[in-house]
Amino acid sequence: MKFVIATGNAHKVEEFSRMLKNLDFSAISAKELGIDMDEAEEDGDTFEANALIKAQYACEKSGLPAFADDSGLCVDALGGRPGIYSARYAQNDQARITKLLKELDGVKEENRTAKFVSAIACVFPDGKKFTVRGETEGKIDFEPRGVGGFGYDPVFLYEGKSFGQMTGVEKDAVSHRGKALEKCLLELKKITEEDIYADK
Numbered sequence: 001m002k003f004v005i006a007t008g009n010a011h012k013v014e015e016f017s018r019m020l021k022n023l024d025f026s027a028i029s030a031k032e033l034g035i036d037m038d039e040a041e042e043d044g045d046t047f048e049a050n051a052l053i054k055a056q057y058a059c060e061k062s063g064l065p066a067f068a069d070d071s072g073l074c075v076d077a078l079g080g081r082p083g084i085y086s087a088r089y090a091q092n093d094q095a096r097i098t099k100l101l102k103e104l105d106g107v108k109e110e111n112r113t114a115k116f117v118s119a120i121a122c123v124f125p126d127g128k129k130f131t132v133r134g135e136t137e138g139k140i141d142f143e144p145r146g147v148g149g150f151g152y153d154p155v156f157l158y159e160g161k162s163f164g165q166m167t168g169v170e171k172d173a174v175s176h177r178g179k180a181l182e183k184c185l186l187e188l189k190k191i192t193e194e195d196i197y198a199d200k
């Protein structure tokens with residue numbers, strides 16, 4: 001089955017493509033199909049609602065099944081912010097990290113708990129849809145470490161290592177997106193099997 005990855009974020013495309021490699025599902029990015037994901041208005045108030053908006057948009061534009069991830073960082077000391085506003089928190093990755101570390105200035109190590117959340121939505125041309133969620137808990141470090149990954153990865157500490165210090169494959173094995181994709185693939189297998197039985 002071929003899917004559109006409904007995101008304009010090249011890093012997410014890279015992570016999804018790497019994780020989908022060797023599986024029965026293949027994916028093409030929205031960009032490769034000439035779909036401008038900036039046109040999809042993310043005005044939902046949950047990760048799931050925003051993921052559905054993006055997947056629905058790409059499905060309608062392409063006529064293909066689409067999946068989208070809406071993700072972000074929820075920091076306990078900030079009451080769960082930036083959350084669904086993680087991309088809009090500041091203008092670029094560097095500015096986002098600087099702002100986050102400034103907001104957490106004076107917050108002790110034990111109170112710097114946070115989680116990454118990824119909601120994946122799948123939307124099919126026949127109207128079927130579902131969402132799944134993956135979460136990974138960690139802590140916000142006092143300074144950036146490593147140059148891997150993207151976004152908040154250099155300051156997100158997971159079991160003593162920042163996501164920015166991990167290889168892509170290491171991050172996939174424990175990341176919010178990896179967990180959400182695993183659940184998504186289970187749902188897709190169920191749907192595919194239901195369709196096969198319905199055809200019999």
Ligand code: IMP
Binds near residue numbers: 009072087149152163
């Ligand atoms: P959106 O899901 O495209 O609206 O944006 C999510 C934002 O959350 C990204 O721009 C990043 O700043 C952040 N984010 C989401 N997933 C990750 C991740 O795996 N690593 C680091 N930052 C992430």
